[in-house]
Amino acid sequence: KAGVTQTPRYLIKTRGQQVTLSCSPISGHRSVSWYQQTPGQGLQFLFEYFSETQRNKGNFPGRFSGRQFSNSRSEMNVSTLELGDSALYLCASSPGSQGAGYEQYFGPGTRLTVT
Amino acid sequence: QKEVEQDPGPLSVPEGAIVSLNCTYSNSAFQYFMWYRQYSRKGPELLMYTYSSGNKEDGRFTAQVDKSSKYISLFIRDSQPSDSATYLCAMTGSSNTGKLIFGQGTTLQVKP
Numbered sequence: 493k494a495g496v497t498q499t500p501r502y503l504i505k506t507r508g509q510q511v512t513l514s515c516s517p518i519s520g521h522r523s524v525s526w527y528q529q530t531p532g533q534g535l536q537f538l539f540e541y542f543s544e545t546q547r548n549k550g551n552f553p554g555r556f557s558g559r560q561f562s563n564s565r566s567e568m569n570v571s572t573l574e575l576g577d578s579a580l581y582l583c584a585s586s587p588g589s590q591g592a593g594y595e596q597y598f599g600p601g602t603r604l605t606v607t
Numbered sequence: 608q609k610e611v612e613q614d615p616g617p618l619s620v621p622e623g624a625i626v627s628l629n630c631t632y633s634n635s636a637f638q639y640f641m642w643y644r645q646y647s648r649k650g651p652e653l654l655m656y657t658y659s660s661g662n663k664e665d666g667r668f669t670a671q672v673d674k675s676s677k678y679i680s681l682f683i684r685d686s687q688p689s690d691s692a693t694y695l696c697a698m699t700g701s702s703n704t705g706k707l708i709f710g711q712g713t714t715l716q717v718k719p
Contacts, residue, residue, distance in 0.1 A: 598652070
């Protein structure tokens with residue numbers, strides 16, 4: 493099976509712009525979670541989607557949003573970019589009929605740089 | 608105070624050594640405990656997951672969970688240079704949530 497794929501892999505944006513990142517989960521996985529990874533804060537949970545519904549949300553401002561499509565593919569959007577949004581954004585998918593969160597498989601990430 | 612504490616290292620050991628990596632946590636609701644390995648400029652790779660207390664072994668890797676002490680460990684036997692990476696512990700309280708709480712990660716270097 494193909495792994496989790498994320499596009500684009502690298503992105504450079506300017507403060508104030510918005511960005512959309514895409515994630516394709518492993519075939520058959522219905523749960524998709526997003527994380528932000530920075531050197532200072534480590535890996536922090538953004539949100540999780542299961543069967544097109546947001547199931548969990550982390551402590552990030554409303555500028556961060558996401559959605560999931562019927563084929564389980566997911567996108568996340570960050571509006572009004574700030575310098576502090578520079579990070580590696582990771583997507584993970586989970587198997588199982590309920591989405592087994594303890595068995596998450598990560599993609600390679602999208603490296604976002606905000607200038 | 609963070610919910611999950613992990614010594615960031617770096618930890619440097621000679622090839623063939625036994626490596627011990629540890630995390631402590633404060634939330635007694637955590638039931639599932641995971642270890643991930645992350646190579647530079649890659650996404651985390653799931654090594655093992657454990658439910659509740661006890662040991663789990665997979666090849667050269669052994670995970671231990673002591674819920675009474677809120678302490679988890681990952682042991683790597685016969686460490687290899689290819690084991691050089693950052694090791695992240697992660698935890699969650701429920702099976703059907705994708706919200707994982709991660710430690711900061713420990714950077715391990717295995718020298719030939």
